[in-house]
Amino acid sequence: MLKSKDQRERAVLAQEHWHAALTEAATARNKMTTITFTLGVRFLQMVLLMVACMSLAEGFVMDGANTTLQARVQDLESMLVGVDGRLAALEAFQSECGCKGSVAVHSAFMATMANSLEHCTKNQAVIFEDVKLNIGNGYDNRHGIFRASVAGSYAFTTTLSRPPNFSYHVAFVQNVATNEISYLYADPINMWVERSTTVLTHMAAGDEIWMVCISDSHITGNLNHYAEGAGDFHSHISGFLVGAD
Numbered sequence: 024m025l026k027s028k029d030q031r032e033r034a035v036l037a038q039e040h041w042h043a044a045l046t047e048a049a050t051a052r053n054k055m056t057t058i059t060f061t062l063g064v065r066f067l068q069m070v071l072l073m074v075a076c077m078s079l080a081e082g083f084v085m086d087g088a089n090t091t092l093q094a095r096v097q098d099l100e101s102m103l104v105g106v107d108g109r110l111a112a113l114e115a116f117q118s119e120c121g122c123k124g125s126v127a128v129h130s131a132f133m134a135t136m137a138n139s140l141e142h143c144t145k146n147q148a149v150i151f152e153d154v155k156l157n158i159g160n161g162y163d164n165r166h167g168i169f170r171a172s173v174a175g176s177y178a179f180t181t182t183l184s185r186p187p188n189f190s191y192h193v194a195f196v197q198n199v200a201t202n203e204i205s206y207l208y209a210d211p212i213n214m215w216v217e218r219s220t221t222v223l224t225h226m227a228a229g230d231e232i233w234m235v236c237i238s239d240s241h242i243t244g245n246l247n248h249y250a251e252g253a254g255d256f257h258s259h260i261s262g263f264l265v266g267a268d
C-alpha cells in the first residue's frame with residue numbers, strides 16, 4: 024500500500040524528531056554521568072581532606088608532646104650535671120678531711136670521786152666511782168681506767184680538791200703506771216684547795232689512761248654537806264675523743 028507524499032514527508036519528519044530526541048536523551052545521560060562523577064570526586068576529595076586535617080591535628084598534638092618530653096629530658100640532663108658537680112665536691116671534701124668511709128665515733132665520759140682518798144700511795148690508781156657520763160663505755164669505774172675504742176687524739180681533764188694542810192701529787196699515765204703524760208699537785212697550806220689540769224694525747228685503739236698518786240696524797244671526794252649535790256664535785260675526771268685518726 025503506497026503512502027501519499029504528504030504521509031512520507033511526515034514520517035521522515037517524525038523520524039528526524041525521534042533521532043533528535045534520542046540524541047538529546049543521550050546528551051542528558053552523559054551530563055548526568057559527568058555530574059555524578061564530579062560529585063563522587065568532590066566527596067572523595069572531602070573525605071581525603073578530612074583525613075588529612077585529622078592527621079595534621081594529631082601531628083600537632085604529637086609534636087606538642089614531643090616538645091614537652093624533650094624539654095623535660097633537657098631539664099633532667101642539666102639537673103644531673105648539677106648533681107654530678109655536687110657529688111664531685113663531696114668526694115673531694117671527703118678525701119681532704121680523711122673521713123672517707125669512716126664511721127663517726129662518739130666517746131666521752133665524766134666521773135666524780137665518791138669516797139675521799141686519805142692515804143693514796145705511790146702508783147695507786149685514783150678512782151672516780153660516780154659515773155656521770157660514759158658515751159662509748161670507755162671508762163671503767165672499778166679501776167678508774169679509760170680505754171680507747173679507736174685510735175685518735177683524746178683530751179682528759181681532772182679537778183682535785185684537798186683539805187687545809189694536806190697535799191697531793193698525782194699524774195695521768197698511759198698504759199703503764201710510770202709513763203706520765205701530765206702532772207697535778209697541791210702543797211699543804213692552811214686553806215682548802217681545788218686545782219685542775221688538762222692533757223691531750225694520742226691513743227692507739229686499746230690504749231689505756233688513768234691517774235696515779237706519785238706520793239702520799241689526800242684527795243677529797245663527795246662531802247654531801249651542800250644542798251642539791253654541790254658537794255659532790257670536789258674531785259672529778261673527764262675525757263673525750265677529739266678526733267679519730
Ligand SMILES: *[C@@H]1O[C@H](CO)[C@@H](O)[C@H](O)[C@H]1NC(C)=O
Pocket residue numbers: 187188212213
Ligand atoms: C694548818 O696548819 C697550821 C700550822 O700548823 C695551823 O695553824 C692550822 O690550824 C692548820 N689548819 C687546820 C684547818 O687544821
